[in-house]
Amino acid sequence: MKITELKNHFKNSISELYPAEEVLSFFNILSEEYLKLSRLEIALNPQRKISENAVEKFQQAILRLKNHEPIQYIVGETEFFGLPFIVNRHTLIPRPETEELVAWILNEASMLKRGAKMYLDIGTGTGCIAISLAKNLLDSQVSALDISEEALIVARKNAERNKVTIDFFQRDILTTEALPKQYDVIVSNPPYVRELEKKQMQENVLKYEPERALYVSDADPLLFYKAIVKLAKNYLKPNGKLFFEINEYLSEELSELLLTEGAKNIKVKKDIFGKDRMIKCVF
Structure with a gap:
């Protein structure tokens, strides 16, 4: 699967539950976590292929988001006052x-x-x-x-x-x-x-x-x-x-x-x- 295909699948899967800007934010956060790619790198490489393992991680995240689990718990961290924090x-x-x-x-x-x-x-x-x-x-x-x-x-x-x-x-x-x-x-x-x-x-x-x-x-x-x-x-x-x-x-x-x-x-x-x-x- 290519990044652009994954992005469309992700948006279509949860768009009825979250505002469009929040869906995009979730995708960027998960891309940083699972693909080690920044928002800019995602935009510049839409045809880049992703591994089956990464696709599976996104699929699991989609299921958790559908169940309204906070994105911070899904990735296990957040930022506060410019510092990284583990959360669970x-x-x-x-x-x-x-x-x-x-x-x-x-x-x-x-x-x-x-x-x-x-x-x-x-x-x-x-x-x-x-x-x-x-x-x-x-x-x-x-x-x-x-x-x-x-x-x-x-x-x-x-x-x-x-x-x-x-x-x-x-x-x-x-x-x-x-x-x-x-x-x-x-x-x-x-x-x-x-x-x-x-x-x-x-x-x-x-x-x-x-x-x-x-x-x-x-x-x-x-x-x-x-x-x-x-x-x-x-x-x-x-x-x-x-x-x-x-x-x-x-x-x-x-x-x-x-x-x-x-x-x-x-x-x-x-x-x-x-x-x-x-x-x-x-x-």
Whole structure:
């Protein structure tokens, strides 16, 4: 089979399920992975023949895409903040809004006093936040925790892949009463999607991404924030900063919680789509 034939077969197979631009993006991603060819090389060599093995890999990918499996899980990796990350069904797929959170933290980093800066990422998943911070803050020490040992295995591989040193440890933040150190910055992207919002979620998220990293009950949607704030009050250094990614619908409730707990300089930040998606404060 030639590239042009494979491309047409791929488009025809999933065009009813995905927008045309997304289908093309999928094909380019899979071509990079299975054919080791860039989008330009594909365009310049449409008559190039492909092996039966590569065709079979594309066919398997088509079946998985028809079942709404995320392309990142199919190829086993994604990019975050310009860095490569392994992903699997034990980890959430990093989102662009989380990149904005990292950028905000980095912008604030220059305001900290000189000397070793201690960062903690709570609920690290792939390690994307912690690793991106460590990669860009060379004079800092970064730690990260997660309840999932499977996720921590992935995070450790990602740290090695990106050539950074992170102190990873396993902990259930809801039952944790003490942390190993004090920190200048604590950051978390905890579960915050309420059960009532599930109907807004896409099928690829509902079927494949880890539920305990995403969802909270309607009755207590700030459950994880409460636990983290309680720890942050005791384990942030004086004037230490706490950063959260947040549910766009709960920014006022979270701001009230932080105010009640004695936080200062509370600031909600919108993402590029104008949604309340990040918050920071000082303790």
